[in-house]
Amino acid sequence: MSLLNNFGHYQSWGRYPKETPKEAVPLYWRSELPDLAAFKESLLAYGYGRSYGDSCLNADGVLLDSSLLRRFIAFDRENGIIRCEAGVQLADVLEVIVPEGWFVPVSPGTKFVSVAGAVANDVHGKNHYSAGTFGCHVTQFELLRSDGQRFICSPTQNVELFRATIGGLGLTGLILWVEFKLKKIPSPFILAENIRFSSLDEYFEVAAESDKNFVYTVSWTDCITSGKEMGRGIYTRGNFYNPGVKATPPLKKGLKLLAPFDMPSFLLNPMSMYSFNLALYYKQVRKRSQKITHYNPFFYPLDSVVDWNRMYGLPGFLQYQFVVPDNDNHYAIKEIYRRITASGQGSFLAVLKNFGPIKSPGMLSFPSEGVTLALDFAFKGQKTLDLLNDLDSVVRDAGGRFYPAKDARMSPEDFQESYPNWQEFAKYVDPHFSSSFWRRVTEPLTQTEQHEKLHLVGSRNGTK
Amino acid sequence: MSKIIVVGATSAIAHETAKNFAKENAEFFLVGRNPEKLETVRNDLCVRGAKNAEVYVLDLNELNRHQEMFDAALKVLGGLDAIIISHGTLGDQAKSEASVDDTLREFSTNALSVISLLTIVANYMEKQRYGTIAVVSSVAGDRGRGSNYVYGSAKATVTAFLQGLRNRLAKSGVTVLTIKPGVIDTPMTAHLKKGLLTAQPSKVGLDIYNAMKRGKDVIYTPWFWRYIMLIIKNIPEPIFKKLSL
Numbered sequence: 001m002s003l004l005n006n007f008g009h010y011q012s013w014g015r016y017p018k019e020t021p022k023e024a025v026p027l028y029w030r031s032e033l034p035d036l037a038a039f040k041e042s043l044l045a046y047g048y049g050r051s052y053g054d055s056c057l058n059a060d061g062v063l064l065d066s067s068l069l070r071r072f073i074a075f076d077r078e079n080g081i082i083r084c085e086a087g088v089q090l091a092d093v094l095e096v097i098v099p100e101g102w103f104v105p106v107s108p109g110t111k112f113v114s115v116a117g118a119v120a121n122d123v124h125g126k127n128h129y130s131a132g133t134f135g136c137h138v139t140q141f142e143l144l145r146s147d148g149q150r151f152i153c154s155p156t157q158n159v160e161l162f163r164a165t166i167g168g169l170g171l172t173g174l175i176l177w178v179e180f181k182l183k184k185i186p187s188p189f190i191l192a193e194n195i196r197f198s199s200l201d202e203y204f205e206v207a208a209e210s211d212k213n214f215v216y217t218v219s220w221t222d223c224i225t226s227g228k229e230m231g232r233g234i235y236t237r238g239n240f241y242n243p244g245v246k247a248t249p250p251l252k253k254g255l256k257l258l259a260p261f262d263m264p265s266f267l268l269n270p271m272s273m274y275s276f277n278l279a280l281y282y283k284q285v286r287k288r289s290q291k292i293t294h295y296n297p298f299f300y301p302l303d304s305v306v307d308w309n310r311m312y313g314l315p316g317f318l319q320y321q322f323v324v325p326d327n328d329n330h331y332a333i334k335e336i337y338r339r340i341t342a343s344g345q346g347s348f349l350a351v352l353k354n355f356g357p358i359k360s361p362g363m364l365s366f367p368s369e370g371v372t373l374a375l376d377f378a379f380k381g382q383k384t385l386d387l388l389n390d391l392d393s394v395v396r397d398a399g400g401r402f403y404p405a406k407d408a409r410m411s412p413e414d415f416q417e418s419y420p421n422w423q424e425f426a427k428y429v430d431p432h433f434s435s436s437f438w439r440r441v442t443e444p445l446t447q448t449e450q451h452e453k454l455h456l457v458g459s460r461n462g463t464k
Numbered sequence: 465m466s467k468i469i470v471v472g473a474t475s476a477i478a479h480e481t482a483k484n485f486a487k488e489n490a491e492f493f494l495v496g497r498n499p500e501k502l503e504t505v506r507n508d509l510c511v512r513g514a515k516n517a518e519v520y521v522l523d524l525n526e527l528n529r530h531q532e533m534f535d536a537a538l539k540v541l542g543g544l545d546a547i548i549i550s551h552g553t554l555g556d557q558a559k560s561e562a563s564v565d566d567t568l569r570e571f572s573t574n575a576l577s578v579i580s581l582l583t584i585v586a587n588y589m590e591k592q593r594y595g596t597i598a599v600v601s602s603v604a605g606d607r608g609r610g611s612n613y614v615y616g617s618a619k620a621t622v623t624a625f626l627q628g629l630r631n632r633l634a635k636s637g638v639t640v641l642t643i644k645p646g647v648i649d650t651p652m653t654a655h656l657k658k659g660l661l662t663a664q665p666s667k668v669g670l671d672i673y674n675a676m677k678r679g680k681d682v683i684y685t686p687w688f689w690r691y692i693m694l695i696i697k698n699i700p701e702p703i704f705k706k707l708s709l
Binding site for chain 2: 026028029030031071072073074075082084096
């Protein structure tokens with residue numbers, strides 16, 4: 001879609017690094033694909049550019065625009081299995097399945113990702129504890145390799161390619177269509193609870209109690225405040241609302257639909273970060289409150305603001321998400337908070353969540369049991385990079401790892417160490433496919449060259 | 465509008481329009497040249513709610529098969545509420561200028577085949593005294609321009625034909641809708657440079673769907689093309705002939 005893909009400027013969500021492909025080729029029909037082997041440059045599929053860093057970029061290479069492959073192929077309404085072309089968005093899927101009483105099994109924080117992108121990044125959502133990642137629900141998909149061979153991959157067919165492609169960042173070839181299992185829902189509403197917690201220790205107490213009884217859990221936290229109240233925030237937990245034997249009531253009849261989670265209006269006010277976080281924390285007036293909300297604002301609060309990434313301006317921003325095992329009295333995560341609050345470089349929104357033990361079939365799958373934190377930092381040049389390098393060391397020492405879908409600067413050493421089967425995975429990378437991310441983490445420049453490169457890009461954008 | 469023939473069903477605009485009707489569980493008869501693409505469109509519409517969708521392979525330049533196709537459609541659908549005509553080729557102006565055959569073929573695809581279909585459908589709908597005929601023409605038909613007048617004149621033919629048809633069929637309660645898209649981002653325009661005015665087929669599809677439901681006569685999609693073409697149409701000829709638009 002030319003408007004969505006910025007008139008052919010195929011960027012990533014954080015708009016950093018600023019790299020352009022040599023060529024972008026729109027794929028209109030699965031029955032009329034170009035000969036992939038005929039391209040001189042390397043290839044990478046591009047959906048809607050919702051990855052933050054450079055995992056969806058292929059500088060000076062070719063991007064295969066799969067957003068035009070946006071058709072449904074089949075929908076088994078009885079058993080809840082849907083098959084769609086690679087470029088179908090989760091938003092499109094929801095439009096079709098929700099009226100039939102189904103929901104997507106796993107969803108990230110935006111519904112504007114393609115199903116192939118959901119597979120390639122093995123996305124996770126608020127229900128990781130009970131449902132694992134998206135890859136856990138994929139029944140099969142078709143992969144086209146550059147030599148023209150097509151593979152139907154499933155848990156029982158072309159198994160290695162199946163496991164390599166889930167979380168494989170598009171490097172194993174071109175995904176043509178994806179089939180996955182849906183989740184039956186009693187209504188499109190969520191019965192949600194918000195609980196204010198005043199410290200990280202309290203977060204962990206609430207989390208431990210919540211994961212057993214609530215399918216969807218997540219928390220927004222403050223990473224500005226230091227001291228006793230460090231890491232305070234709001235814990236949200238919910239389940240799909242079951243109206244019981246009575247027919248699903250319309251919004252007017254008796255059930256008061258309280259104001260949805262209006263995060264966007266706060267986020268986009270040019271308030272100082274401190275007052276923003278203060279307002280957010282105290283917005284939750286009662287310590288614990290319950291409400292029934294439509295699925296849209298519960299799952300996708302930021303989607304209602306189109307192109308919110310632009311609020312960070314031209315320099316863009318850096319997303320930073322990692323997972324660390326949760327042990328040692330939550331030392332690692334507390335240390336991370338200590339360093340961020342000390343740096344004075346806050347993040348507007350910090351999302352803190354526990355991951356459960358369910359393993360994904362994906363070789364490079366990011367989630368593992370522990371606690372994950374996702375932050376965005378306005379890109380302020382070297383000092384932002386320095387802070388992140390500092391945080392890296394805490395994650396590294398705790399045996400954690402970073403999320404490729406969000407990453408623009410993790411070091412090759414960190415990648416290779418924290419994804420120990422990366423070489424096993426590399427066997428399945430298509431020789432004609434590559435991405436800026438992959439080259440960065442597997443063909444390292446020297447430290448100086450890398451710093452220079454990043455610093456140069458930073459100053460070109462006018463940030464000092 | 466639940467029984468619909470879609471001619472040129474694999475065109476982006478036709479598919480997007482049909483998606484809206486699929487949500488209302490319409491039944492479709494999809495006509496096009498490419499069986500694989502037709503099947504792809506058929507599956508998509510069925511997932512989106514179409515009660516049924518049959519495909520029929522036909523190159524619209526085979527004028528002598530139009531009646532046969534129409535009869536088959538009526539048999540499958542068991543009636544007819546609307547027809548959407550959306551097939552066509554953009555052609556290559558330079559190539560057409562150099563070849564009479566090429567020019568005439570483009571004219572056949574974009575004008576003659578449309579007129580042939582319209583003649584058949586109009587008679588049927590006039591007899592049943594209701595129905596909607598929606599045809600994709602183009603802003604290019606509003607005024608002949610040096611850069612694409614082979615395409616433009618064919619569309620101008622269609623526009624004028626529809627105007628007359630509208631006049632004739634008004635007495636029978638049949639709606640004739642002339643659709644004039646501007647520059648739309650589809651495979652047809654993939655080779656052209658995209659500009660600020662380029663619109664998405666999904667928006668066009670919605671505009672057409674709404675116009676059909678409301679019984680409109682002529683729509684420009686997106687809406688602002690009406691005003692752009694108003695200006696273009698009113699530039700005096702002695703000046704216009706010197707421009708390179």
